[in-house]
Every structure is written in structure tokens, then in C-alpha cells.
Amino acid sequence: xxxxxVGRPDRPxxxxxxxxxxxxxxxxxxxxxxxxxxxxxxxGIVVALLGPALEFFRQxxxxxxxxxxxxxxxxxxxxxxxxxxVTGTAWTTVIALLLAIPFGLGAAVYLSEYAPTGVRKVxxxxxxxxxxxxxxxxxxxxxxxIAPDVLKGLLGIQVGTFSVLAAGxxxxxxxxxxxxxxxxxxxxxxxxxxxxxxxxxGANKMRTTLRVVFPAAISGIAASVVLGLSRAxxxxxxxxxxxxTQARMVTGATQPGQTMTGFIAQTATGESTPGTIxxxxxxxxxxxxxxxxxxxxxxxxxxxxxxxxxx
Amino acid sequence: xxxxGAMVGTxxxxxxxxxxxxxxxxxxxxxxxxxxxxxxxxxxxxxxxxTSFIDGVDRLDGNLFTQYxxxxxxxxxxxxxxxxxxxxVIGTTALLAIPLGVAAAVxxxxxxxxxxxxxxxxxNINNLxxxxxxxxxxxxxxxxxxxxxxxxxxxxxxxxxxxxxxxxTIIIVTRNAIKAVPPSIREAAxxxxxxxxxxxxxxxxxxxxxxxxxxxxxxxxxxxxxTAPLLLIGMNAFITSPPAGILDASTALPTQIYIWADSPExxxxxxxxxxxxxxxxxxxxxxxxxxxxxxxLERRW
Numbered sequence: 001x002x003x004x005x006v007g008r009p010d011r012p013x014x015x016x017x018x019x020x021x022x023x024x025x026x027x028x029x030x031x032x033x034x035x036x037x038x039x040x041x042x043x044g045i046v047v048a049l050l051g052p053a054l055e056f057f058r059q060x061x062x063x064x065x066x067x068x069x070x071x072x073x074x075x076x077x078x079x080x081x082x083x084x085x086v087t088g089t090a091w092t093t094v095i096a097l098l099l100a101i102p103f104g105l106g107a108a109v110y111l112s113e114y115a116p117t118g119v120r121k122v123x124x125x126x127x128x129x130x131x132x133x134x135x136x137x138x139x140x141x142x143x144x145x146i147a148p149d150v151l152k153g154l155l156g157i158q159v160g161t162f163s164v165l166a167a168g169x170x171x172x173x174x175x176x177x178x179x180x181x182x183x184x185x186x187x188x189x190x191x192x193x194x195x196x197x198x199x200x201x202g203a204n205k206m207r208t209t210l211r212v213v214f215p216a217a218i219s220g221i222a223a224s225v226v227l228g229l230s231r232a233x234x235x236x237x238x239x240x241x242x243x244x245t246q247a248r249m250v251t252g253a254t255q256p257g258q259t260m261t262g263f264i265a266q267t268a269t270g271e272s273t274p275g276t277i278x279x280x281x282x283x284x285x286x287x288x289x290x291x292x293x294x295x296x297x298x299x300x301x302x303x304x305x306x307x308x309x310x311x
Numbered sequence: 312x313x314x315x316g317a318m319v320g321t322x323x324x325x326x327x328x329x330x331x332x333x334x335x336x337x338x339x340x341x342x343x344x345x346x347x348x349x350x351x352x353x354x355x356x357x358x359x360x361x362t363s364f365i366d367g368v369d370r371l372d373g374n375l376f377t378q379y380x381x382x383x384x385x386x387x388x389x390x391x392x393x394x395x396x397x398x399x400v401i402g403t404t405a406l407l408a409i410p411l412g413v414a415a416a417v418x419x420x421x422x423x424x425x426x427x428x429x430x431x432x433x434x435n436i437n438n439l440x441x442x443x444x445x446x447x448x449x450x451x452x453x454x455x456x457x458x459x460x461x462x463x464x465x466x467x468x469x470x471x472x473x474x475x476x477x478x479x480t481i482i483i484v485t486r487n488a489i490k491a492v493p494p495s496i497r498e499a500a501x502x503x504x505x506x507x508x509x510x511x512x513x514x515x516x517x518x519x520x521x522x523x524x525x526x527x528x529x530x531x532x533x534x535x536x537x538t539a540p541l542l543l544i545g546m547n548a549f550i551t552s553p554p555a556g557i558l559d560a561s562t563a564l565p566t567q568i569y570i571w572a573d574s575p576e577x578x579x580x581x582x583x584x585x586x587x588x589x590x591x592x593x594x595x596x597x598x599x600x601x602x603x604x605x606x607x608l609e610r611r612w
Binding site: 023024027028030031032034035036037038039041042044045048049051052102103105106107109110114123125126127128129130132133134135136137138139140141143144145173176177180204205206227230231233234235236237240241261264265268269274282283286289290293294297298300301 | 345359366422449
């Protein structure tokens, strides 16, 4: 750049050669390209799913898809009602949350309010370890231990090899760390001043935790629950191994069922040929899954922003 | 009214300690409940590790690493193809995701103007971090295999898909690491005449490197355990040899575990458990390395 060598505030007069500036421009383009790649990925997901999904919806009306109660793609008169898959996902997710919310919140409360530093140093890695176990391992664990030994053996619940209960339990264990860590972040962010004010008024620790800290951290806690829900809905391997492969309207916890993700996994690894409507149904279900988790994630991010800004 | 109540309350506190203090029955019950919740999490993890160990320890011999899978003789086959395949896939993932992720993070943190577009990119990355991995698998199937025509079950495709999954994590971690470098370092460098790029390359990035490495290793460890996307791009076939190259058909350890787990034959259970133990060992190694690096190299400003 010609002209007098006047230094500008954010770009001081450089003593380096001109060529390094050109290299810098190329580097900038590269960096900007990398950042824009993330947008390309999202666009890619939407387009990749939309194409075959729209193809599917051309043959199966959207309302039939969303409200039908029979999923039978291989029959001579195929029906594509997605509700059986939705009930499968709903049952496993609800059971998982029923497990993860109390245990996750309990762990979070303990870690943030009660645990001495030494205990914390041990417990946080344990939770991180739980979070790091691959889901296929949880699925196998559910298949070989939870279903036969815990449910049938210990608790006497009559379940078959496949059940949404076993899948839900394994799923719940898997998301405990998700709920726990985000809730604990939220509770730790509550300023000490609030707790001290409560103590000064004569409340004991339990009351302070339940009546002061918990409500103050509620948006972060809600965010953790929603994030856990999103993870449970999107999880594949546990439900593929243990929930079952029959798409049916699930009405009880001990029944088998198939979830949206389980269906996608089963069909993609099965014998359906690409281009057929049975294969395109894969993308329709995938689109529904993407939309549902997107909504959950947006809600969770909004809630996190709210709790981070509050203090 | 409240102040008087507070003063009275503090005054009679010692007398009321029995009913409302931290030793009250309700408080103790609450604490015990909290302990139970923690114990449950620990017990679940222990049960998982112990059952895997009991089921798989007899198969944990050299065979697992040196033999290939055999459908006819399940008790003699090994997981060599899967282990090598996983290494190929993760290697590809790392090669793709790390440069792109660090570059994108550097741009967003240092050079991006504070406008609408940047906000959109940031929101987008946060969303992508929470998309279910199977959706990425569908993306890989539709775009890489059906549109681009890449070979099914190739480590390249697996690496591409896993790189997409790991990219948001690496971006977020790198941004945090760069944010943690204090402005005084940058200002000092600028003060002696460095350009923005030089400040970045010679001062900021080297100091942010420990954080970047830790986060990247954790992200890759997570990718190592990913099964669903690899299944969707075709690594569900009965492949018994490691890939000859990046475009050769391959299998991976988690998908192999899934295939074995799905098989009803008894002989496969102990082998599946052994495979799980190998996978967990790898993960433990990677996470341990990340934690070790974090302890050793972290600098407190």
C-alpha cells in the first residue's frame, strides 16, 4: 500500500516485507473459507436430507406420514405412518430422562454444594469417564446385563431380549453426565453472596440449596435437561441393539419397539436399494429427527445464554 | 419485620439447631439421598467395566490383535482388521479435522468482523455440535457415497464424516484456548512491530497449543467410539482384512463390536466383550494423555 507510513490503530506500521502481506491475504482467505465451511456443512445436511425426503413425500402425503400408526414398508400395500417410531423414541427418551434427571441433578448438587475438594477431584473424572464410554458399549451392556440380570433377575420384571425399558435405562445412564455437568456449571455460577445471604437469615445448607441456589440456576438446569433430551432422542446404538427392530406402537415399558434412529440404522444396513421409496423413507425419518433435535438444541442454547448472562 | 425476624432467628439459632440446622434429620436424609445418586452413577460405571472384563478377559490374548475375524470359528478369530481399520479412519479424521478446525477457530476469534454473518456462523457451530451423529451418517451416505461416488466403507469416507462430527468440537475448544491467552502478550508483540499474523503464529498459537491439543485429543477419542455414522456409510459388511489404502473397504472397531453384538451365537459374546475392552483401553489411553497434557502444560495466567 503506497502512501505515507502512518500507523493505523489496529495495524501498526509493519517492518516486514511487502510479500508477507500478500501471504497474509491468502492466509486470511483460507481461514475465512474454513469458517464458512461450517455453514456449508449445515446447508449440506439440509440439502442431503431434503432431496430424497421430498422424493418420499411426493409419494406419501406428509399428513399420512406424520399421523399414520402403521409403519410397514415391505408389505405389498406399504404404509408409512411414522408414529410407531415416534412412540419408540418417546418411550426410551422418557425413561432415560426419568433416570438421568434425579441422578444427574443429585450428582450436580452434591458436586457443587457439598463435596469437599478431594472428593470433587475424584468424582469429576468418574463422571467424565461415564460420558466417554461409547454408546455401542452401553448397548451391549444393556443387552447382556441390564435386560437379563438386572431386570429379569434382580427386579423380576418380565422383559424379552428387546425392550424399551432396558434401552431407556442404558440411555439414562449415558446422559447422567450431560445433565450433571451442565447443571453443576449453572449452580456454581450462582454467586456466593446469595448463599451467604440465605445462611445469614438462618437457613441451613439444604434449604439454601433447594430454595436459593436451585431456583437461581434454573435456566441452566433446564438447559441441561433439554440437552439430555436431545442426546437421548438422537442416540442410535443403544436403541438399535436393545429396543428392538419391530416398528410398532409402544404402549408399555416392557415391550419392544423401534425408534427413529434405530430404524435409520437398520434400514441403512439392510438390503434396501437406494432410490426406492423404502430407502427414501430413511431420509424422511432423518429429516424429522434433525428438526426435532434442532428445536431442542435451540431451546437449550437460549436457556444457557440466559443463565450465563444473568450473572 | 424481616430484619427483626432475621435477628431473632440468628439469636435463637443455636437453640433451633436440632430442628433446622445442618444436623437435622431432613438435612441428613437429603445428604444421604445425594450420596445415593452419586453411588448409582459410580455403580453403573463399575458394573459396566466389571461385566465387560469378566466376559472378555479370557479372549484378551494376542489372538485378538493378530487374527482376523472368522465366521466359522468364532472362538479363534481376532479383531485385527477392526483395530487397524479404526486407526486408518481416525488418522484420516485427524488429518482433516484438525487443520480445518484450528483455521476456522482462528478466523472466528481473531479476524472475523463483529457482524451478523459471524453471529450466524457461531450459532451454526453450536447447533452442529449437538446434531445426532446418525444425521451426519445420512449426510455422508447421500453426499459422499451417492453424489460424489466415493467407495463404500472406505476410511476416506469414514474419516470425512467423523471429521464433520469432530469439527465443531475442535473449533469450540480452540477458540477457548485462544481466548485464554492474555491480551498483554498480543499487545507486547504488536508493540515491537509484529503484524497480526505474526502475533498469532509466533505468540498466541504456541501458547494456546496445550489447550488445543487437550481438546483435540478428547474430540478424537469421542470420534473413535462413534458407530452409527460408520454403519451408515457401509462399514457393516463382513470385512476380514485391514484396508490397503484410504479408498479400500474397511471396518472399524466400534462397528465390528456392533456386528458381533448383534449376532446371536454364544461364542461371540466373549469376543465382543474383549473387543469392548480393547476399545475402552484405547479411549482410556487417549483421555489419560489429554488429562496428562492438561496438567503438565497448562499455564495459569
